[in-house]
Amino acid sequence: MSELIGPRKPELKLVSTAPPVTGEAGLPAQDEMPFAVVEGEPVTELPRDLYIPPHALKVFLEAFEGPLDLLLYLIRRQNLNILDIPIAEVTKQYAHYIELMHDMEFELAGEYLVMAATLAEIKSRMLLPSPVASDEDEEDPRAELVRRLQEYQRFKEAAQDINALERLERDVSQATAKVVERRVVTKLPDITLKELLIAFKEAIERSDMFTRHHVQREPLSVRERMSQVLVSLESKKFTEFSQLFDSAEGRTGVTVTFLAILELLKESLIDVVQSEPYGPIHVRVAKGSESQEAITADA
Amino acid sequence: MDQSEIKNILEAALLAAGRPLSLDQLVGLFGKRSAPERQTLKEVLGELAFEYKDRGIELKEVGSGYRIQICSSMSDWLTPLWEERAPRYSRALLEVLSLIAYRQPITRGEIEEVRGVAVSTNIVRTILERGWVRVVGHRDVPGKPAMLGTTKRFLDYFGLKRLDELPSLSEIKDLEDLNAELALPEPSPQSGLLDELEEDSRELIEQAGVETELPDEKGGDVVSLAHPEVN
Amino acid sequence: MDQSEIKNILEAALLAAGRPLSLDQLVGLFGKRSAPERQTLKEVLGELAFEYKDRGIELKEVGSGYRIQICSSMSDWLTPLWEERAPRYSRALLEVLSLIAYRQPITRGEIEEVRGVAVSTNIVRTILERGWVRVVGHRDVPGKPAMLGTTKRFLDYFGLKRLDELPSLSEIKDLEDLNAELALPEPSPQSGLLDELEEDSRELIEQAGVETELPDEKGGDVVSLAHPEVN
Numbered sequence: 001m002s003e004l005i006g007p008r009k010p011e012l013k014l015v016s017t018a019p020p021v022t023g024e025a026g027l028p029a030q031d032e033m034p035f036a037v038v039e040g041e042p043v044t045e046l047p048r049d050l051y052i053p054p055h056a057l058k059v060f061l062e063a064f065e066g067p068l069d070l071l072l073y074l075i076r077r078q079n080l081n082i083l084d085i086p087i088a089e090v091t092k093q094y095a096h097y098i099e100l101m102h103d104m105e106f107e108l109a110g111e112y113l114v115m116a117a118t119l120a121e122i123k124s125r126m127l128l129p130s131p132v133a134s135d136e137d138e139e140d141p142r143a144e145l146v147r148r149l150q151e152y153q154r155f156k157e158a159a160q161d162i163n164a165l166e167r168l169e170r171d172v173s174q175a176t177a178k179v180v181e182r183r184v185v186t187k188l189p190d191i192t193l194k195e196l197l198i199a200f201k202e203a204i205e206r207s208d209m210f211t212r213h214h215v216q217r218e219p220l221s222v223r224e225r226m227s228q229v230l231v232s233l234e235s236k237k238f239t240e241f242s243q244l245f246d247s248a249e250g251r252t253g254v255t256v257t258f259l260a261i262l263e264l265l266k267e268s269l270i271d272v273v274q275s276e277p278y279g280p281i282h283v284r285v286a287k288g289s290e291s292q293e294a295i296t297a298d299a
Numbered sequence: 300m301d302q303s304e305i306k307n308i309l310e311a312a313l314l315a316a317g318r319p320l321s322l323d324q325l326v327g328l329f330g331k332r333s334a335p336e337r338q339t340l341k342e343v344l345g346e347l348a349f350e351y352k353d354r355g356i357e358l359k360e361v362g363s364g365y366r367i368q369i370c371s372s373m374s375d376w377l378t379p380l381w382e383e384r385a386p387r388y389s390r391a392l393l394e395v396l397s398l399i400a401y402r403q404p405i406t407r408g409e410i411e412e413v414r415g416v417a418v419s420t421n422i423v424r425t426i427l428e429r430g431w432v433r434v435v436g437h438r439d440v441p442g443k444p445a446m447l448g449t450t451k452r453f454l455d456y457f458g459l460k461r462l463d464e465l466p467s468l469s470e471i472k473d474l475e476d477l478n479a480e481l482a483l484p485e486p487s488p489q490s491g492l493l494d495e496l497e498e499d500s501r502e503l504i505e506q507a508g509v510e511t512e513l514p515d516e517k518g519g520d521v522v523s524l525a526h527p528e529v530n
Numbered sequence: 531m532d533q534s535e536i537k538n539i540l541e542a543a544l545l546a547a548g549r550p551l552s553l554d555q556l557v558g559l560f561g562k563r564s565a566p567e568r569q570t571l572k573e574v575l576g577e578l579a580f581e582y583k584d585r586g587i588e589l590k591e592v593g594s595g596y597r598i599q600i601c602s603s604m605s606d607w608l609t610p611l612w613e614e615r616a617p618r619y620s621r622a623l624l625e626v627l628s629l630i631a632y633r634q635p636i637t638r639g640e641i642e643e644v645r646g647v648a649v650s651t652n653i654v655r656t657i658l659e660r661g662w663v664r665v666v667g668h669r670d671v672p673g674k675p676a677m678l679g680t681t682k683r684f685l686d687y688f689g690l691k692r693l694d695e696l697p698s699l700s701e702i703k704d705l706e707d708l709n710a711e712l713a714l715p716e717p718s719p720q721s722g723l724l725d726e727l728e729e730d731s732r733e734l735i736e737q738a739g740v741e742t743e744l745p746d747e748k749g750g751d752v753v754s755l756a757h758p759e760v761n
Contacts, residue, residue: 065621065622065625065645065647066645066646066647067646067647068645068646068647069646069647083703109647109648111646111647111648115646147702148644148646150702150703151644151702152644152645152646153700154699154700154701154702155625155628155629155632155644155645155699156625157699157700158625158628158629158631158632158696158697158699159621159624159625159627159628160624161628161696161697162624162627162628162631162688162696162697163619163624165688165689165690165697166602166688166689167687167688167689168599168686168687168688168689169616169617169687170605170616171602171605172590172599172600172601172602172605172689173315173599173600173605173608174548174549174597174598174599174600175311175314175315175544175545175587175597175598175599175600176314176317176545176546176547176548177314177356177366177367177368177369177542177545177546178317178319178366178367178368178369179368179369179374179377179546180368180369180371181371181374182374182381183374183378183381184381184382184383185378185381185382185383186382186383186384186385187382187383187384187385188385188429189384189385189386189387189388191388191393193457193458193459195393196393196396196397196400196457197397197465197466197471198393199390199393199394199396199397200394200397200398200400200401200471201471201472202394203394203397203398203413203414204413204468204471206414206415207412207413207414207415221461221462221463223401223402223403223404223462224403224448224449224461224462224463226403226404226435226448227403227404227435227448227449228448230404230435230436230446230448231433231435231436231448233436234435234436267438268439269404269436269438269439269446285436286439303584307584307585307586307604308586308604308607310585310586310587311585311586311587311600311601311604311607311608312604312607312608312611314545314587314598314600315600315604315608315611316611317548320611324610324611327610328607328608328610328611329607353534353538354538354541354542355538355539355541355542356541356542356545367545369542369545369546370542373538373539373542373543373546376539376542376543376559376560377542377543377546377559379555379558379559380543380546380547380551380555380559
């Protein structure tokens with residue numbers, strides 16, 4: 001079938017004329033009215049091999065996704081091999097289209113014109129006689145164009161493939177059953193200790209406390225114990241001093257509690273009462289410092 | 300058309316619709332000419348209901364028609380599906396909480412003094428509700444402001460035995476680059492989709508070429524970056 | 531817990547969620563202590579898939595997990611249920627999407643290079659809003675153009691588990707290998723050329739009408755009018 005299988009290296013022959021068009025009998029008689037004016041000349045007839053029903057021309061042109069798409073169309077329509085484009089012919093046809101679009105005041109994207117220039121350039125390069133010696137190394141001037149066309153064609157096909165995939169909404173849909181009882185549980189946000197420390201650092205830095213207080217080992221255990229002592233005091237009027245200590249905590253624990261009591265005393269948060277020398281010491285929350293029952297979150 | 304085919308269509312329709320379908324609507328699926336008898340459809344629906352016995356779903360007739368619904372016996376199992384994640388805590392909340400931890404017992408006014416801005420009631424309520432802090436007393440000054448302190452639950456949450464396991468101020472001060480390592484909750488900017496995830500993307504560029512999964516914020520995950528091209 | 535109980539829970543969850551559920555999410559339904567092995571869950575899912583054979587529904591694994599979906603063979607039957615027709619996407623949009631899918635991460639400029647034509651902002655907005663693609667980074671060149679990549683939602687929508695399930699791209703042939711390939715077709719038959727061309731353009735016009743979403747009050751409905759044959 002194909003005696004046309006060529007030599008190893010493609011022969012870069014110029015196809016300068018359009019494939020002869022015969023069979024004109026089939027041309028519909030729609031050419032009474034000029035549908036375009038080119039350089040003042042009314043055009044009543046489209047180039048035959050470009051025949052498109054005039055009313056459809058706009059839709060036709062809109063159907064192209066740019067110059068590469070149009071070129072691909074021209075090539076495929078003529079059953080030409082993309083790897084052996086008869087550049088002169090394709091350029092001619094392409095130019096016709098550009099003209100048409102232009103004449104119809106079809107908003108012509110700049111890309112189309114760039115392509116026209118590219119084609120013209122390739123054509124002229126192919127017309128130049130190439131030195132015989134360097135023939136082997138000479139790259140086919142069409143190579144880059146062919147590469148781009150192929151690259152575009154793959155994604156044009158890929159788009160069709162993707163379009164053919166079974167997809168939601170069009171082909172399949174998510175199956176759902178009604179949930180009558182839906183219990184929504186809100187998950188509380190988590191924080192990390194690190195986040196907390198950074199927040200503290202920044203709050204402190206802003207407040208200048210580093211400079212005022214000088215950096216010191218914060219007696220945090222004392223602070224914590226202050227809270228604990230306050231809470232343990234809140235229910236009773238007086239608590240015996242000794243009850244605030246837990247001997248199981250050892251010396252450090254006792255010291256911490258003692259410091260906490262002193263600190264609370266200093267801040268007037270508690271009263272310490274001793275009715276007689278060496279008598280039992282009692283501690284109570286300073287008047288007005290009692291916790292209101294209202295908001296206790298944890299015991 | 301045999302009954303099993305009808306059954307397939309009815310089941311598919313009920314699961315696709317997401318709303319109850321009346322008998323008329325079910326008949327309407329079959330077009331005018333080939334529509335089965337209403338009686339046939341009812342029988343098929345009966346079969347369907349029977350098939351769902353001992354399953355997690357059931358066919359139920361409600362006011363506006365038939366629907367397939369999840370059995371109430373399943374609802375305990377499914378609660379993880381509806382778990383909502385509350386928005387992350389604000390920077391302000393973290394600061395308030397940290398100040399209570401380090402400076403307890405402390406009043407709201409004292410917190411405000413340090414932070415230089417008012418402490419919102421919401422923040423206080425949130426950390427009280429969370430059980431991290433509690434009112435440990437009231438300061439004997441006009442207004443008798445509540446003093447706040449941390450709870451055992453606070454220690455448990457952060458895995459501390461005692462409060463003094465928290466680093467000291469000087470230790471914190473050394474953590475200069477702590478900030479950089481940690482993505483702190485900032486008020487999230489309502490940026491356009493395009494700007495979203497810019498942060499992630501830096502990372503991604505570095506990893507480009509490697510198979511990567513990014514956590515998704517909104518749009519779903521970025522899947523494998525490996526080149527899918529097949530030649 | 532026996533397998534049939536697990537199966538009921540999985541089925542109920544998949545139908546209740548209304549979105550794909552990952553294996554992790556399915557494991558998560560069972561709580562920490564009683565969670566079955568992942569392998570068991572996979573087996574049960576396999577059983578479920580098997581049970582759905584010859585039904586109007588199927589179990590499908592997509593990007594973000596498993597979902598129960600209505601088979602495409604049912605879609606003709608169910609058209610009466612939908613008030614709106616499924617959205618159609620233009621050829622341009624699909625081309626852009628396929629470039630992102632196969633060449634990610636890719637910038638808009640790179641897409642334009644391949645297509646030889648500008649990418650409309652509308653297209654980019656649409657695919658971002660649908661959550662099919664997202665910005666995964668910025669190319670380190672002047673202007674720092676955003677690089678786009680596909681999301682799990684893209685996979686979900688097109689029923690793919692992973693990107694490598696995309697149809698493979700056609701090959702690029704080297705001009706050097708031309709002669710091997712050069713089974714040049716016969717010069718195009720001249721006789722029927724005009725008819726052929728007319729046919730061509732008709733086809734193109736049809737495509738244009740459908741795919742570019744020209745307002746097609748009449749033409750568009752033709753497709754959906756075809757009622758499934760009832761035997």
